[in-house]
Amino acid sequence: MNYLDALNWRYSVKKFDGNKIPSAKLTSILEAGRLSVSSLGLQPYHLLVVENDETIQKLIPAFYNPSQISTCSHLIALVSKTNINKEYVDNYFSHIINERGVTLEQLSAFRNNINMLLETQTQKELESWSEKQSYIVLGSLIMAAAQENIDTCPMEGFKSEILEDVLKIDKENEKIAVVLALGYRAEDDNFQNFKKVRKPADKFIKFL
Numbered sequence: 434m435n436y437l438d439a440l441n442w443r444y445s446v447k448k449f450d451g452n453k454i455p456s457a458k459l460t461s462i463l464e465a466g467r468l469s470v471s472s473l474g475l476q477p478y479h480l481l482v483v484e485n486d487e488t489i490q491k492l493i494p495a496f497y498n499p500s501q502i503s504t505c506s507h508l509i510a511l512v513s514k515t516n517i518n519k520e521y522v523d524n525y526f527s528h529i530i531n532e533r534g535v536t537l538e539q540l541s542a543f544r545n546n547i548n549m550l551l552e553t554q555t556q557k558e559l560e561s562w563s564e565k566q567s568y569i570v571l572g573s574l575i576m577a578a579a580q581e582n583i584d585t586c587p588m589e590g591f592k593s594e595i596l597e598d599v600l601k602i603d604k605e606n607e608k609i610a611v612v613l614a615l616g617y618r619a620e621d622d623n624f625q626n627f628k629k630v631r632k633p634a635d636k637f638i639k640f641l
């Protein structure tokens with residue numbers, strides 16, 4: 434399916450049919466998330482993929498509208514870092530050095546810029562910045578899934594405490610920004626029949 438066909442085909446599913454998605458498709462969707470862009474390349478997030486049905490059932494009380502959760506194949510929690518410290522940046526630079534065969538000296542200007550930027554941000558600003566990066570991954574996952582004919586529903590409507598307890602999130606250093614349920618749309622999910630509602634292009638785009 435091409436990009437625009439996939440975007441028109443997809444919708445936020447309210448009820449899945451309960452079937453499991455093939456692992457090869459899941460792998461390529463997750464790879465799209467891994468390859469997602471992030472500011473400064475810092476990737477201040479990771480994914481938790483919940484595929485065990487018992488664990489998924491335990492998550493149901495965390496959602497205000499859980500029909501997607503009780504019927505999905507997999508649930509991906511996008512976990513964003515709330516603590517982006519010097520150690521994290523140092524590890525990032527070690528990784529670049531290993532992957533690209535460059536020296537720390539060659540990267541020193543970039544590294545100083547990042548450290549300076551982090552120093553001038555409040556904790557709240559950093560958390561918000563980190564969460565924004567997770568949402569870019571969310572978009573990549575949704576798009577990749579649609580191109581594989583896999584349905585999704587992004588969800589923010591959850592009680593963080595329950596979700597973070599069940600998924601054993603390290604609350605001192607990270608939080609769940611958003612989750613994505615995946616599966617196949619149920620035949621009786623009425624939302625698939627609704628027309629997509631989007632701003633018309635002339636209200637959305639201005640050419641200067």
Ligand SMILES: Cc1cc2nc3c(=O)[nH]c(=O)nc-3n(C[C@H](O)[C@H](O)[C@H](O)COP(=O)(O)O)c2cc1C
Nearest residue numbers: 443444445446447498586587588589590591611629
């Ligand atoms: C970040 C984000 C959070 C969302 N949270 C929920 C949610 O908690 N529950 C839900 O049913 N839909 C949720 N949605 C789906 C939106 O309501 C939906 O994308 C929007 O209405 C457009 O419809 P469509 O995705 O079907 O085209 C969320 C979407 C995004 C992008």
